[in-house]
Amino acid sequence: MTAPVGVILAGGRAARMGGGDKGRLMLGDRSILARAIDRLSPQVADLALSANGDPARFADLGLPVLPDSVAGWPGPLAGVLAGLDWAAGQGAGHIVTAAADTPFFPADLVPQLMLAAEAQGRPIALAATPDPDRGLIRHPTFGLWPVDLREDLRRALADGVRKVVAWTDRHGTALAAFPVDRGDPFFNVNTPADLAAARGLS
Structure with a gap:
């Protein structure tokens, strides 16, 4: 498998944070989004940002900005399709893909997803973390996705599919398990309390 390209998913409405681009919130001396870019860009051949609204507000990043092609804020699957x-x-x-509001995701995300897909013989791979009570917990905004499935995904979105796992389970999904011994690497910032916690971790 050749090196994939990367897409940072920043198309959500950030309702629990009061709206706006929560990835622009500062975490130490850099924004959450800048940290996500710094983590993903060395792992991929090229990088783009999935976001809706005026793309000019991201001009300083120097990245292609990909709007949803499906109306009505259908969620992260639309960002995957874009x-x-x-x-x-x-x-x-x-x-x-990686979520724009998750500043501590693994620096080996991409190779581990690729390894999981190849070892488990699945077209899609999602990141996961172990839970003592529930087994592996999937993180569906962190995944490896084949371009060959884009028309299938387009049809699924047109049919009203919105949950990531409702679509991925149709095709078979490998899971790449990441350790949580130093905390949840997929901790994401959804609320002001989350932001305060993230600032304590950075």
Whole structure:
């Protein structure tokens, strides 16, 4: 498998944070989004941002900005589709997605997702963390997605599918398990309390 391109998912409405681009909130001397870019960019061949609204507000990042092609804020699957369409234009075979509000995700996210997909013989791989009571917990905004499935995803969105796992389970999904011995690497900032906690961890 050749190196995938990366897509940072920043298309949500941040309702619990009061709206706006929560990835722009500061965590130490850098924004949450800048930290996500710094973590993902060394792992991929190219990088884009999935976001809706005026793309000019992200001009300082120097990244392509990919709006949803499906109306009505359908969720992260629309961002995955936008990323797959962009990747097809780049000649890439896969994308890896990461959420813009998750500043501590693993620095080996991409190789571990690729390894899981190959070892488990599945077209899609999602990140997961162990839970003593529930087994592996999936983190569906952190995944490896083949460009070959983009038309299938387009049809699913047109049919009203919105939950990531409702679509991925149709195709078979590998899980890449990441340790939590130093805390949850997929801790995401949804509320002001989360932001305060993240500032304590950074």
